[in-house]
Amino acid sequence: MYYRLALIGYPINHSLSPWIHEHFLEKANLNGDYSTFEISPDDSFSLKVKQLMNDNVQGFNVTVPYKEKIISFLDEIDESAEKIGAVNTVVNRNGRWIGYNTDGIGYMRSLESKFPNFHQDKAKRILIIGAGGATRGIYHALVQSGFLNIDITNRTTEKAAEIAKLKSDATTTNIFSLDQAEQMIKNYDVIIQTTSVGMKPNPDNIVFKMNELKETSIVSDIIYQPLETRLLKEAGEKGVGLHYGHTMLLYQAQYAFEIWTGLKVPMGSMDRQLKHKLEGR
Template identity: 40%
Template sequence: MKHFAVIGNPIAHSLSPIMHQAAIQDLQLDAIYTRKKLSKESFDREIRDLLLSDLDGFNVTIPFKERILPYLDEVDSFAKKCGAVNTVVRRQNKWIGYNTDGRGFLEGLTEKRPLKDSDHVLIIGAGGASKGIYLALKEAYNGEVTVANRTLSKAEEMLEQRSKDRAITLTEAANKLSQFTIIIQTTAVGLNPENSDLPLALDLLSPGTLVSDIIYNPFETHFLQEAKKRGAITQNGLAMFVNQGALAFKLWTGENPNRAVMRQAVLDSFEEE
């Protein structure tokens, strides 16, 4: 039996096991998918033990997407550019890291509407997920991407001196919000539904702007609720979650899972809460 998992901390909230088990069952594979919480303080020891276990592959979530890199035998070129890994595959007793976040997000975004080179894209945040999204965007279109982050130097570092793109502060982004046709929220702001904070003010948001938040649980963040009130087209992180999971699943098994089955499993889990 194949054994796959997701590692992170916290991890109890992750719906990856529900989604992947649905895909496994649909394809009638002899496999299981579990959660594994690793300690932030003892990560070095625990990840070594994990890599010596019977796992055949695993997903990596917050806060280990960057910390995992030194422990892998190989890292795919796209993941290396991202500086973050979210999918690890065992092949011929070697552990190989990939990043399916960015391409999974892009597939979901273009399901909502096609990208045009005339689009002006704003990415809020400069963490591991945003780097993958940024690089996937740059592969797909020739338009301008602006990255806004609380720490400006981190946003500047992410752009790698690409002359067309810009790094700005969150305050500057809020003041120029009407210029953007696509806004992508990649920070953890919104994970707690009790917290009504926004990553930046939406007062100048133009109606018709496509506003995406990579968070899928809660299903609609306060950020998306406020954007919708201002006439935006909104998209939560479910499409990215399903698509990146499907890309990871194929890397582990060689099989293309049914994404509709995966998506429905996640939606059903929300209804059960």
């Protein structure tokens, strides 16, 4: 079988997805290719998506700004994707187009790869910074994994409150302003930064200071350009555990590949290879 896979979004010329999935195809000893299918805002989205679906592809990824727009073109969406309200992976199963969201599970896999004992204490206190699409996926995955204390801080607390509606009966979630969260940072075991603050071309920006971290805490930033954000640098100076954003990129792609092919490809040295690739950009 020849796997024809693709990515839709805008802009996507510099996407790392082709590099990642071509490595996965090689590791899995499968024949196939992964191409970018850019859809500009001036194009007819409907026409372009139907063109792709009629082009014998087995599946495709969806990135911004189309993770919500794609839903109405699908025959079915996975329960998690429905709750999150966004799809980033689509598979063709016997002519039926089914949508998934791999962000949350990919994030959890990447965190567990660095911190294998992460799951042992479900009562650890977790703070998520931000309230965007990635936050919804990560929050939902943490809830599904049974974590009990997941707080959210965001510039707009109303958006954070919307995400908190995804909680289970067992979950406790408090919503804080950024100023409040900065004052309480030492109370958290895990801090997850999901905003674009600190991303190139503004790498010196930081959502708030990492002044009083607990020595045993983990600080995670899903940004991968730059590889080490200012937030991670400040946290690293405190000697805490660090989790880098490029690993989420890898593991959410791994789960997408698994959906398309049924094969879970081992990462091997891809973490290090992608790190070197990003450092060279």
